[in-house]
Amino acid sequence: MKLICSKSNLLSGVQIVSKAVPNKTTMSILECILIDATGRNIKLIANDMELGIETIIEGDIVEKGQIALDAKIFLDIVRKLPDNQVVLETDKSFKTNIVCEKAKFTIIGKSGEDFSYLPSIEKIDHIIISQFTLKEVVRQTIFSISDNDNNKLMTGELFDINGDTLKVVSLDGHRISIRKIGLKNSYPSKKVVVPGKTLNEISKILSGDADKDVSIFFTGKHIVFEFDKTTVVSRLIEGEYFRIDQMLSSDYETKVTIHKREFLECIDRATLLVKEGDKKPIIINITDGVLELKINSTIGSMNEEIDITKQGKDLMIGFNPKFMIDALRVIDDELIDVYLVNPKAPCFIKDATENYIYLILPVNFTTVN
Amino acid sequence: MKLICSKSNLLSGVQIVSKAVPNKTTMSILECILIDATGRNIKLIANDMELGIETIIEGDIVEKGQIALDAKIFLDIVRKLPDNQVVLETDKSFKTNIVCEKAKFTIIGKSGEDFSYLPSIEKIDHIIISQFTLKEVVRQTIFSISDNDNNKLMTGELFDINGDTLKVVSLDGHRISIRKIGLKNSYPSKKVVVPGKTLNEISKILSGDADKDVSIFFTGKHIVFEFDKTTVVSRLIEGEYFRIDQMLSSDYETKVTIHKREFLECIDRATLLVKEGDKKPIIINITDGVLELKINSTIGSMNEEIDITKQGKDLMIGFNPKFMIDALRVIDDELIDVYLVNPKAPCFIKDATENYIYLILPVNFTTVN
Incomplete structure (x- = not known):
């Protein structure tokens, strides 16, 4: 040669x-x-x-x-x-x-x-989205897959095509991330679970160009991504994905509208006081017009107040700060809405049209001070 | 408070x-x-x-x-x-x-x-150089100190003041790096050995600004650096530094003038074939007008030719590529002169005025091919 x-x-x-x-x-x-x-x-x-x-x-x-x-x-x-x-x-x-x-x-x-060649795939069903969109949707959801192989389905992401909508879902038992993408055309319904590793690697290759497309083909066992002069073939994860619809409720007792950046920076500061591996929650106290964030650890304590708009009841609730930070980082909105029920029920961060939904389970906390 | x-x-x-x-x-x-x-x-x-x-x-x-x-x-x-x-x-x-x-x-x-305060130092003897010069001279010499504590003096750098010249020297038993700096004023002779750690840390703090000065004070046991609003006090390493003058000879059998960047990139490529920890030398074969660089390892082999100007005898000599790379990286000249004697004698890279001298010991090699 x-x-x-x-x-x-x-x-x-x-x-x-x-x-x-x-x-x-x-x-x-x-x-x-x-x-x-x-x-x-x-x-x-x-x-x-x-x-x-x-x-x-x-x-x-x-x-x-x-x-x-x-x-x-x-x-x-x-x-x-x-x-x-x-x-x-x-x-x-x-x-x-x-x-x-x-x-x-x-x-x-x-x-x-x-050398083992790539499996040859019959390319029938396929959707087209831009490289930008695919790269973004992976970034906005990949953090909440599980890295534990015990439940294989949790290590992948659901790609759920329904008419002209692609819904991408990931969950790890503590939180769920959902993103909806509008497609240019309408396609037959299809649900597949794509390995997280495949999505991570493909994200690194995609140019992120909004003007360039990716064609995604599905077969029973494989998914194929075609873009530029590159073809990526991955096995799918077999099995039926979790029924997430029943976990999503639109009832709430408290609705908070908050500046995303302020909220994120405040939680980020609070995590300084958490040693790695320590599962210290942040405690959020919601009252009229003010969200107070508190943390107490062996290193020291912090509290900070953020101006908010509140509808509904006052509430005190605890969260794993990492889960909040992960979700807030991938939301582009300046103002976000957080929906809460009680200290035991999941909180939802979502926009009005539900193009994104981030569900986070709260953690128990013992009130100190 | x-x-x-x-x-x-x-x-x-x-x-x-x-x-x-x-x-x-x-x-x-x-x-x-x-x-x-x-x-x-x-x-x-x-x-x-x-x-x-x-x-x-x-x-x-x-x-x-x-x-x-x-x-x-x-x-x-x-x-x-x-x-x-x-x-x-x-x-x-x-x-x-x-x-x-x-x-x-x-x-x-x-x-x-x-808290233990800094020792109070009587500030008598001192020299003044720019922050840029101090930062540069440390970068250009610090790589050839030894990190082995067995010989404490090798873990520091000699600061040798003589009239209006500051000479900075480091050596680790395989190589010597020397840089000369002209001072604005003349100072009494003084030789001190400054810990490498001190110089590394001070480099990180110095702004590197050519318009800002550092005052360096010496006492029997300490060195003090004063710049901006910061004072750095360090213990000196005690003992008499190595007599390097007798290791420096100006005799040579072969003189090679070579493009620094070409030489550096070529050695850099060759090191791909050296696994970490493996002490494979590069072999340099100098003939009229051409320097040929060869390496043979378990991974594969490489050879490359570089155009040079040569004076004196042909020569084949082996080097630890890392030592060559370290020295070449900190030389700013586009064309450099390399002085060699024989395959057992040290090679010198130095400029005409000896503002820099890099001495590197060769390594034995067995000729293959």
């Missing part, structure tokens, strides 16, 4: 597919990137059996062929090459020369025949 | 003195910053017994007094306060209220009487 391409094209391609290379594996072929120049295009492929990424890079195929190269070493080498044309040439013993200007690297690759 | 000052003044002061707070200590008072408002100014002081820093911040003293506060917690709190006036108030039980806008923190401090 002999290829010529620019360093920058090669680098961006290798960076993209490297996202599907596992950090640790016993199968050394999975640590490789396949460079496939057997057809018309130069394809780079990586595949950890759950998640596979393929991308096409521009360049000239002087001699057809394929080679599997250790992803980490190959990425390191390409990254440090001079910014010029790169010639990549292999021989029958898989010796690979990488030449750029006067620099010449030689590494030993593996036969491409041992 | 009761003080009023701006958050930004307080923050920059606390950040400066925090550099002298030890990470781990059995004496909890050393983990504190002393806020001393017993006199006319608000002073912040930290002192780990080797290195002490004192700085004055602007603000109003409403009620005189002093308090020692845990440095880490206090810094965290100040950093997250709103950007406004801060009121700091203590009572007799060392309870300290930190109030800013509607946020109120309460932490428990310690009596300032337990």
Whole structure:
């Protein structure tokens, strides 16, 4: 095989597919990137059996062929090459020369025949959204998946398509994040659970460009994302997702309208007094026009008052500050509405049209002072 | 005690003195910053017994007094306060209220009487250099001190004042770094060895401003740096520094003039093939007009040629690539001169006026291929 391409094209391609290379594996072929120049295009492929990424890079195929190269070493080498044309040439013993200007690297690759290609997926059902929207919706929900494998479904996100709406849901037993996205077209109903890891990796690859689209295809077992010259194939998590509708109630006893940034900075300050691993709650006391936030720990104490607009009853309630911070960080509104019932019932942060809903369970607290 | 000052003044002061707070200590008072408002100014002081820093911040003293506060917690709190006036108030039980806008923190401090003040130094001998120059000279030499305490003198840098020249020297047994600085005035001869830790910390505080000066005072056991509103006092390392003059020879067999950036990037690429902890040398082969750099490792091999101007004999010599990279990174010249004798003798990188001299010992290598 002999290829010529620019360093920058090669680098961006290798960076993209490297996202599907596992950090640790016993199968050394999975640590490789396949460079496939057997057809018309130069394809780079990586595949950890759950998640596979393929991308096409521009360049000239002087001699057809394929080679599997250790992803980490190959990425390191390409990254440090001079910014010029790169010639990549292999021989029958898989010796690979990488030449750029006067620099010449030689590494030993593996036969491409041992490599497991991406599963071929029948592309029928699909939706189209912008790269920006997909990247945003993942950022706005991914924090509330569970990293505990005990309940596999909690490690993924529900993608629920219904007519012209895509609803993305994540939950970890303490909180639920829901985002609704309007689609340009109407699609048949479909519910799939996408692994959190896949969404995290795809977020890193997406340009976040609002003018560029992603096509998302679904099959029974896989989801495929196509954008730019890249295809990402991931297994789905099997099983029926949690019924969240019954957890969402629109009844409330107290409604608070508060400046998001003030509230966030105030909670952020309070967490200074919480040592890592310590599960100290913040205590929020809601009265007419004022929300008072209190925390007491072995380090010291803090209290602060924030002006609010309140409807309904006074209330004192405790929260894990991290859960509040996570939700507040991904809300763009300047003023937000918080709906509460009592110190034992979940609180809701949502906008009027329910384009976002963040449900957070309160924690018990013992009143001190 | 009761003080009023701006958050930004307080923050920059606390950040400066925090550099002298030890990470781990059995004496909890050393983990504190002393806020001393017993006199006319608000002073912040930290002192780990080797290195002490004192700085004055602007603000109003409403009620005189002093308090020692845990440095880490206090810094965290100040950093997250709103950007406004801060009121700091203590009572007799060392309870300290930190109030800013509607946020109120309460932490428990310690009596300032337990705090060890900076040693008072008789300020006689001193030199003046710019903050920029001091920061630069430390950056350009600090990498070749030893982090091994076995030979205490190697963990510091020699400050050698002679007439209107300051010579700064560091060495670790494998290499020597020397920088000469011209002083505006002439001073009596003086040689002291300053701990590397002191120089590292002071570098972080110095603004790097070429228009602002640092006064450096010496006593038998201490060095004092005065700049802006900050005083840094450090113990000196006792003992006689190594006689480096006899290691410096101006004889050479081969002189190479090379583009610094090309050389650096080439060595940088070669180190990709060296696993961490592996002591693989790079092999440099010098012939007329060309320097060829080679490396062979379990990962693969690399070679690259660089155009040079050569005087004298051909030579093949091996180096620890890290030592070369460290020296090349801190040289600003575009073209550099490298002086060599034979594969067993040290190489010198120096400019014509010897404002900088970097000596690097070669390593043995077995010629492969």
